[in-house]
Amino acid sequence: MRNLFFTLAIICAVLILPRAACAETDWFWLDSNDKYSKYFDADSVTVTKKVVTNDDREVAIEIEAWTKTTYSYEGASETIKNYGIAKILPDPRRLSYSLALLRVNPQNRTLQYVREDFYDASNKVIWSKEESGVKEITTRSFDEEFYCAIVDEVFQMGERDRKRAPTEERWLDLWTHTDDKGATTNLTADTTTMRLKGSNLIVWEWEVTKDAAGKTTEIRFMKKAINLTQGTEVIKEGGKVWTPTNAWQDLQDEYDGAYRMIKSDEPDYKGLVRLRAYVKKHPRWVTRYSLD
Numbered sequence: 207m208r209n210l211f212f213t214l215a216i217i218c219a220v221l222i223l224p225r226a227a228c229a230e231t232d233w234f235w236l237d238s239n240d241k242y243s244k245y246f247d248a249d250s251v252t253v254t255k256k257v258v259t260n261d262d263r264e265v266a267i268e269i270e271a272w273t274k275t276t277y278s279y280e281g282a283s284e285t286i287k288n289y290g291i292a293k294i295l296p297d298p299r300r301l302s303y304s305l306a307l308l309r310v311n312p313q314n315r316t317l318q319y320v321r322e323d324f325y326d327a328s329n330k331v332i333w334s335k336e337e338s339g340v341k342e343i344t345t346r347s348f349d350e351e352f353y354c355a356i357v358d359e360v361f362q363m364g365e366r367d368r369k370r371a372p373t374e375e376r377w378l379d380l381w382t383h384t385d386d387k388g389a390t391t392n393l394t395a396d397t398t399t400m401r402l403k404g405s406n407l408i409v410w411e412w413e414v415t416k417d418a419a420g421k422t423t424e425i426r427f428m429k430k431a432i433n434l435t436q437g438t439e440v441i442k443e444g445g446k447v448w449t450p451t452n453a454w455q456d457l458q459d460e461y462d463g464a465y466r467m468i469k470s471d472e473p474d475y476k477g478l479v480r481l482r483a484y485v486k487k488h489p490r491w492v493t494r495y496s497l498d
Contacts, residue, residue: 233274236351241281244351245274251359254309259497267497269310270320271356276303294333295324302327308349312357312495315399316340317349342444344410345396346427354398363494368398378484380411380477388418393477397484402492405435407481408442424449428457431465434482438465439474 233245248271255268277285282298295301307320319338323331343353354365368376378395385391392414399410413426428445432438445457468474485492 231272231274234355236355241278241284242348243276245276246352246355247272247274248355248359251356253360257497265495265497266360267311267313269312269356269360271308271310271352271359273306273308273352274303275306277301289335291333300326300332308352308356310353310356311340312361313401313497315343315353315401317343317347317353342429344399344427344429357495361495363491365398368491377412378480380480381473383473389415389423391415391473393473395477395481397488397491399429400484400492401494402485402496404498405433406431407434407485407492409481422450426457432478432481433465434478434485436465437468437475437478439468439478440465 231247232249234248236244236246238244250270250272252270253266253268254270256264256266258264277298279298282295282301285304286292286295286298286301302325304322304324306322309318309320310316318340320336322335322338324333326332341347341349343350347353350369351366354369357363358365376397378397380393380395382390382392394412396410396412399408401408408429408431410427410429413424413428414422415424416422425448426445427447429442431440431442440461440463441457441459445459446454447457448454468478
């Protein structure tokens with residue numbers, strides 16, 4: 207009997223059969239809301255690629271693990287719409303849960319779905335998908351809980367703790383400016399996304415502008431590379447801008463991808479000073495998966 211179980215485990219691993227077809231999995235709960243509940247299998251976390259740095263450290267650069275998502279009716283409806291599979295799954299009540307093999311890169315904070323299997327309540331696969339595109343994990347990502355749990359299992363640097371930290375600990379207030387018309391703009395940086403590459407600090411920021419009456423007129427969600435030594439910055443691809451008229455749109459960088467000097471008489475200079483201070487105070491955090 208022992209040999210039979212051993213053989214089954216090997217077959218499952220080699221063929222990457224749907225997870226439900228293999229032995230029972232001990233799913234660790236991560237998070238729940240009205241639409242979704244998220245779990246991951248800590249025993250499945252595997253370092254698939256690593257490099258040896260110049261100072262002889264072995265650092266993981268690719269990690270894989272299995273995750274599970276269960277759906278309410280609303281969550282199933284949203285998922286079916288997002289995947290464009292209404293013809294395959296016209297009734298959201300059929301979608302009970304999904305299992306996914308994820309691949310993450312901690313240095314670039316990216317995640318890829320290697321395989322997804324969607325199940326009904328009787329554990330039957332009703333739709334599958336392989337090899338999604340690679341995406342960067344931000345505070346807007348559905349997969350943030352999965353990413354943090356998987357990376358923590360390998361590095362134990364407290365990704366999940368920082369994600370769930372109080373606002374004043376996770377978000378770094380960079381500056382607030384009120385113009386001559388009474389409109390106020392506030393810029394904050396998400397410290398969970400910070401990573402130092404040479405002199406460049408990579409970080410995602412939220413910029414919120416409200417008019418004199420307190421009504422939000424614009425929100426910018428943007429990825430920046432800030433050269434802390436030179437005092438320059440560039441907006442990278444992937445950012446979004448929201449206005450009441452146009453909702454969310456792609457953010458267009460007016461400098462066309464070129465670095466711009468942060469002048470000492472503008473609000474962003476206060477942010478530069480705060481970011482320099484944060485990096486100096488938290489060197490281990492901003493270089494936590496560094497290959498330098």
